[in-house]
Amino acid sequence: MDDIDSEIIRSLVRNSRITLSQMSKEIDVPDATISNRLKKLENNVIKQYTLIVNPEEIGLTVTAIIIIQTESEKHENVKYELSKLEEVSEVYTVSGEYDILIKAWAHGIEELNEIMNVKIRSIDGVEDLTEMIVLERVKEDVIPVL
Structure with missing residues (x-):
């Protein structure tokens, strides 16, 4: 390039x-x-052409960053199952105490609670999770071209 x-x-x-x-x-x-x-x-180089929407304008008022611990032998299954959830926009495997970091979107706190308790915690291999609700988006952008 x-x-x-x-x-x-x-x-x-x-x-x-x-x-x-x-x-x-x-x-x-x-x-x-x-x-x-x-x-x-x-x-x-170009993976796809897409569009970025204003989440609040389509009713997605809650964004959460969720870090997840997995059972070692079931890690692959967990990341695969998380990537299939439509409420999850990003899935990363990470180093440290937790194994996976995801970004999830919801229409409200009740829906986020349901996503975490019904969808995420029920995935075989999820040991523990910690959620952080985003209070303010300071910068949310595409990958910079340096």
Whole structure:
């Protein structure tokens, strides 16, 4: 990946709906070059095009960061099952006292409680969990292109 590829990605991060001609002018590279580079980037760098919504506007008023301890031999099953839950947007395996960190979304505290007690705690291999309710989103962004 060179400087032109980085500029294409930066441009898309700023505005994923930018046209090829707008990007061409912005980066000062011909449309055909942008198009060819973009196709190559879509093969191995760009995972998907998506959209970021305002969670409160769609009723998701509670966000929680949940750290989970798993039984060692059932760790793979736990992370797989967590990744299937529609209320969970991120699943990370981590080092330290806990094994997995997830980000979960809910329409209210009651729903979050149900997610934790009915869906997460019932996964075979979950030993313990600790939840932290997000009070304020200071920065929530896409991966920076450095």
